[in-house]
Amino acid sequence: MKVAILETDVLRDNLKPTYVGYGRMFQDLFGRVGADWDMPIFSVINGEYPATIDDFDAYLITGSKHDAFADDDWIVRLRDYSKQLFEAGKPLLGICFGHQLLAHTLGGRAERADAGWGLGVMQYEMHEQPDFIVNGENGADTNGTVGLLVSHRDQVTELPPGAKRLLSNGFCPLAAFYIPGQVLCFQGHPEFNKDYERALLEYRQDDVSREQMQRIEASLTDEHEGERIGRWMKQFLEQAAR
Structure with a gap:
């Protein structure tokens, strides 16, 4: 399978040497869950796109510090491109900014x-049990809650x-x-991994109260189930691309 990663941000300079970028993070995640795919990265924030829509079987839109509903030229172009992909029947994944943009x-x-x-x-409650919700080789994933870094x-x-709600909690009712x-x-x-999340928290010290930050830091002892979601996404794309 060929999956284009549409990268919608550039990491802060001090984070690049360790974490590279969101595209690389997704390549690593899909590698850990056994997706041996061709997954090149296109920096759409810098105007990079595949030559044609049909060059790829599926597309993934990453997270970003920018607003998916903004009118920046590159965001408007990406929304138009995403609509073209959808109308062409291409399977699409969206994470954070990508979730909002789609x-x-x-x-x-x-x-x-x-x-x-x-x-x-x-922590999120699961509302649906579609057939792409899998737990590796063990069949259906029936655990009704999910923990994710945000x-x-x-x-x-x-x-x-036509959309169906998949995950929610009190803070974010339409979380997937x-x-x-x-x-x-x-x-x-x-x-994400927890080290990267901790690095991002350094930039949020002035955005939340000390008490909130203490609760946020305490939440990092909870399980982050990124690979679980990676298996769902892998199964979804394999089914959608058939």
């Missing part, structure tokens, strides 16, 4: 949320037509959704 592009809504910053590890203050507030056979999106970051 919802907004396909007829839903994303916006700055009144809830403020979501940081650390959050870093966001924008949220999807309305799902696009899917459109059967074509789109799968998560607000959380399966590609």
